[in-house]
Structure formats: structure tokens, C-alpha cells
Amino acid sequence: MFWILQWGLQIIEKFCINVIKCGPVPKHVAFIMDGNRRFAVKNKMQLSEGHFRGFDKLVETLQWCLELGITEVTVYAFSIENFKRSEEEVGTLMRLATEQLQKLLSNEVIMAEGVRIRIIGNLLLLSEELQKLCAQVVLKTKDNDKAFVNVAFAYTSRDEIANAARIIVEGVKSGEIKNEDVDEDLIGNCLYTKNGADPDVIVRTSGEVRFSDFLLWQISNSQICFIQVLWPEFCIWDLLVCVFRYQRCCNELKKRGNKRKNKNERIQTFLDRLEQQRLKQL
């Protein structure tokens, strides 16, 4: 009896996904995956179990996104502020990250599906082992171009913006670029997220209504979705509602569309040099 209901539900899900796909679908969605610990408390589990469930939910969500046609996803995995948590919890999260990155390296589906993984954040704050793993995953997938997953790890937006400003100021002082070259586009091109587009939608679960230092520069034009459910309880219907809300207002958002100006040669050379440097570092 139960499996008939499940099967019926799957048919309805498939149907609704296809209906929603008739309209505009955001190309890039950002997720603040909040609520793992509250989920664990609510269900009387260990905190680490809450984080594991959260990770499973992430994998599931990525599959739904691909099905809907959302080709780029950015997730807030670990904030620099989270280092303030107990040593035990930080240790659990680092171990979880290490395990999953190791699995990713041997996962052939990622390469077959053409998924490019980028890890954004101040990676120097992580252990050497984790830094190496991150670099390996990023380098291995760097030529994939069908789907993009950006993982914000050891990240805060202020750190990212200050870092971009630092790079630009150094560039001006060394004469590579001039002060008049400095504009919003240049700053955007010096952020950790420079290779991707800005998110069309930003989603935060667990009912909190703030951004906690995540992609503050990049979400200027994004549709905001605050959802009550805890992250491990996030389901396909929640995602469909977000896409539906995006469809209701994407025309208004597009009116403000950002036009990227053409870069002059000086700026282009500067940015290319930065990219080379970054690759070498990896």
C-alpha cells in the first residue's frame, strides 16, 4: 500500500517538475544550508549525525537542481565564524569534508556528468592536508563545463571583499593597473567567485532571515527565499516553490540586469596574471 503512495507521489513530483520547467528557471542558486544542529536536537541525535544528514541532503538537492536545469549551485559549507565552535564540532566538520573530498576524487560520475567543483574561501586557514585535497578536486574538475558546484569553505564575504581590495591596491601600486581602472566590475573579477555568474536566487533554510556574511556582493540582484524548514528536511517541493517565486518576479529582476563593461587590455592582463598565479598555487 505504502509503495503505491510513494510511486504516486513520484509521478506527481515528476509532473510538477515538468510544469515548472515550462517557464524560466534560475541558472544559479545559492544555498545557506542552515539547521543541521537544530535537526539533530529535534530528533534526539548526535550533532555529527545532523551534519551527515545535511550532507546527504546536499547531494539530493544537487540532483534535483540538475533535473530542473539549474546548472550552477553555490553552498555555504563552512564560515570563518564557525571556527568559533567547539573543537569537537569543528573537528567533525573537517573530517566530514576530508572524507567527502576523498570520495569526490574517485567519483567517476562527477567527471562523466561534467561537473566542475570550485572551492571558494580563505583556504590558507585550513590544514595542509585539506588544502591539498581541495586543490586536487578543483584541478581534476577544472575542464568540466556542464554543471558547476561552488563550495564556500572557510569563507566570509567581508574577507572576500577585503582580499579583492588588497589585490587591486597592490596592482595599482605596482603599476599593473591604474586607479581609474578600479570599478565594480574589477572588484567582482577579483573575488573568489570571479569565474561564475551571480546567483539568481539565494535560499536560506531554518527560518533565519539574514545572510551571515555570505555572497553579500554577489546577491545584489538575487531573488531572496527564506524558508522555515531545517536543511535536512528540505524537499523538492520547497525547491519548486523557490523556482516558482523566481518565475513570478524574474522580469522585474532582469530590468536591473548588470551589463559587464568591456575590459581594457591593462585590466585583462592583470586579471590573467592573477588567474595564472592562482592555478600555480593550486
Next chain:
Amino acid sequence: MNTNFAIVIYRVFYFLLHCVFTKFETLQAFYKSQKNKLCHEFALVNDKKHFGKLGKTPTHLTVLLGGEEPSPKDLANLILWCMAAHITFISFYDYKGSLKKHENELHLVVEKKKAATDHVIWHSHPDGAWKNGYSGRKIHVKVLSENDGKGGVVDLTKKLARTSETDISIESFDAGLREQFEFPDPELAVCCGKTFCLYGYPPWQIRVTEFLNVDSHHNITFNHFVNLLQIYAKCEQRFGK
């Protein structure tokens, strides 16, 4: 043939879905406007009675007008209600820039509505700089536009590039922007309009701001305003921990 048929069905349902939702939104807006007409507005309110029970109030409340045209009478109400709630700073963000152009209109409406002992300090006036020694209630008001957002970060970066400053940390950058922004970071932001979007609001300052969405600031009621403050008072910040 089968797939084409399926596509047609999906498109029909898609069209119906959005039609039904539009109808629903129209009915909801009509119902709300009728309800609001029955409420009376008070520009002068009794502070303790309405705000006594709130655990915490924001020091700086910011209002994002979104795509809406500014309504001076409602913005004036918000200024006076904030003053009554002992909110020290209020700012309005209008990405289109029309509020900045017609700010004088807002000044006039506020002057008419406020009590004689109330002091409203306008930060857009160069001589609106603050003097000390006011008794009575006071509030600082600022109108922001798109240049104050990412443009502010660009300006600071350019400024730093011209100095001999080599240490650019989050703290020093923050200090520089704080000087430019003049107000402390907003703790509470009220976004107006059906589209919930930042529209280019200054990115640096909204790190831990709580965002609440209202359908419109036009004819916003006092009860709704108190309700927003109540929601804010319940928010619990963990700051990463």
C-alpha cells in the same frame, strides 16, 4: 507524438498555475487594502504602552523601497514611529534615486507631523550635522541610493590605492566604510514590494542584518510596524557559534 502531447499538457498547467496565483494575489491585495482603511493612524503614539514589551529594538532600521515609488506620508510615519520606539537611526534605500531627488517633500511632511520637541537630524543636509544638547526625542535620517552601495567600496579601494597604506584588513576596511556610511550597520531591514531583493543595497553593512519583507510601504499601518519589531525581537543571533 506522445512527448509533444505531454509538453502541451505541461504548458497548459504552467499557464493555469501562474494565472491562478495572479488572481489570488489580486484578491489578497484588495482584502488588505479594505482592512487597512478600517484602521486609524496615529502619528503620535504612547511609547511605553506599545514598545514596552519588546525585548530588543534595532539601533538602525533600514527600509528598502524596492521598485515602489516613495510615499512621503508613509515614510514620515515610519520616521516618527521609529522615534517613538527609540530607534536612533533610520535610512531609506531607493535604488531608482527618486527619493533623493524629492527629499524636501519628505522633510516638509515630517516637519508637519512631528511634535515641537522632536528632533529629526537629516544627514543629507551638509548643515544637518548634529548638535548636542537636545532634550526630547531625536532620530537620524539618511537617504541612500545605489552609489552608496558597491560604489562606496570602489571609492574606498581607490582611496587606499592612493595612500601608502599596505595593511588592508577587514577591520581597516570596515573602519573606512563606516566613516563613509556614517550610520552603524543596520540590524533590521524592511524590504518593500512583492519582489524580495536587495536591489544593490550596500553589501558590506548587511553582514548580520535581519531581513523582513512587506508587500508595500504604502498605507503601512502602525500595527504592522510593531509586528515587524516583535519579529525582530525574537531573532536569535549565534554569530557562527
